[in-house]
Amino acid sequence: MIGLRKKLSGGQRAVLAAPYLWIVVFFLAPMALIAKISLSHPAETRPPYEPTFSIDDGLAGAFAKARTLGFDAYRALADDRLYLDSYLTSLIIAGVSTAIMLMIAYPFALAMARAPRRYRPLLIGLAVAPFWTSFLIRVYAWIALLKDEGLINHALIALHVIDAPLSIYATNTAVVIGIVYSYLPFMLLPLYSALERQDPALREAAADLGGSPWQVFVRVTLPLSRPGVIAGCLLVFIPAVGEFVIPDLLGGSETLMIGRTLWNDFFANRDWPAASAAAIVLLALLIGPLLVAERARLRAEEQPS
């Protein structure tokens, strides 16, 4: 911040202010609104919560209304097994998916980064090619693949690998498959960029000093790709926790992910305060790992000075 205290021209200030303004208007203000709703009470009104503030209240009226705000929704959240289970299931499904994606994407990214330079743009193009089709359609396609009379079961039965169809569709496994499939490029690209940046001379130096190919990977390539691993994991883990479409389409009735529970509370039960409180808690849960990662990054950057 000290660096910013130099004199800036009006134009420079405006340019610097623009992104902050954007965050305030489109992120912080809606967040504040949700936080306020989470402190309200459900009601048979429109919008379905109390109190609602208006300019006509006057200062005293607004103050009286503000006193009715409370943490009831949060208390209800803590008492409700459904929410606890939803959070846990979401974190577990997102965590398992992230781990699987890391294991699939790492060798892919490595192969891309080591491919001849002229093929790399093509490989990146192929990696993001699925984005050219609607996300919804691709998730629907997985239903056709996974369901009991779907393509995968047909093929496996025809090949006599299995006798009875595997019931994957409408389970947590199907949700994990869907998330892994949909989010893989977001894991792949940061890994690729971290691996591609590595100086090949470092690997040669490690080999020259007696490192076998495996040792070179474990001692040099892997530790140097850590920023890419962290970025990729955050990039897929955070949206996966709050994922709604994939569990809704591929999950079963037992798939309790927070996005779905939240949706139910908001639209089916019209309990806006409960849904808002759930959203705020989710945000708090996700900011945790982000802060940890950011602190690790800052520590790594501070050390040289």
Added chain:
Amino acid sequence: MLDEMPLLCVEHASKRFGAVVALDDVSLKVDAGEFFALLGPSGCGKTTLMRLVAGFETPDSGRVLLGGRDLAGAPAHKRPINMMFQSYALFPHLNVFDNIAFGLRRRGASRDAIFARVGELLDIVQLQNLGARKIDQLSGGQKQRVALARALAPGPSLLLLDEPLAALDRKLREETQFQLKDIQRRLKTSFVIVTHDQDEALALADRIAVMRAGKIEQVGSPIEIYQRPKSRFVAGFVGATNMIEGFVAQDNGGWFVAPFGRLMRAECALRDGARAALSLRPEQIVVARDGDGVPGVVEDIAFRGETTQLRVGVVGREALRVSCANGSRFSLGEAVRLTIEPDAGVLFAEAE
């Protein structure tokens, strides 16, 4: 060097990259304890030759032998050869100690042995207190020394150095040259240095191989290379020289006829009238204010500290580079006389 086989033997090595011939039937011997330089302009194949020895490239044909053992099929990590990279290639995620210990750990040395050996190397390169430093906290000169220590740590029988001083500024480079030579002499390890800098090669090496376009032009001691270059290329590449075009005259003894006069060549085997070129070093031309030498005019003066370089215009040719001691002060435009000792310089037949 009376005895046994040489430490490193490259036999008829060739290597192509697509249409580019990087090495063309190169043979080379390096003795144990020798400081050897591969010198040449960029693209001459010296780096390819070094990478071939390190095991990062395989020759299309020919062999590399170390202590008589054929290294074909031995990957880089199984060769008792270490390399110091031009970019240093220090591991940014490890500190100085762990960088130097890297090679020792790969061979499973004990903690105590590693501690002792790294301490020893930090002493050698004079970085005693910097073991815990991160790589990006080091200056360029310190990085260079860590890279040297890391490559020396496993105790290789042969150390390859790829342009080890190129990234240093001039003053530091000269200091480091002496340190490098000193370390090599103390450890008695064979050093093979790749460089495009003739001063570096002349100052450091016991023997130099001058390379050009994938071939070795000449191998010899620095004095041999400087005083008796075998080709015009070597004469021009190593050290400053005046390449004077002319022809040979055989009457009353041998003569080289330069545009500005006749120079006596007692031992000249070329026939009368043969076109030839004479390579004359700047210090082989003596400049004086009077006398009966070749007349010339001082066109340019460059003070070099210990010597002064003059450019002296003579008849029929672009100016000659002449080096003289600082005692005699010449001024721009002054008329001078140049004398050249009989048989000074090296004569090349025109065929090249």
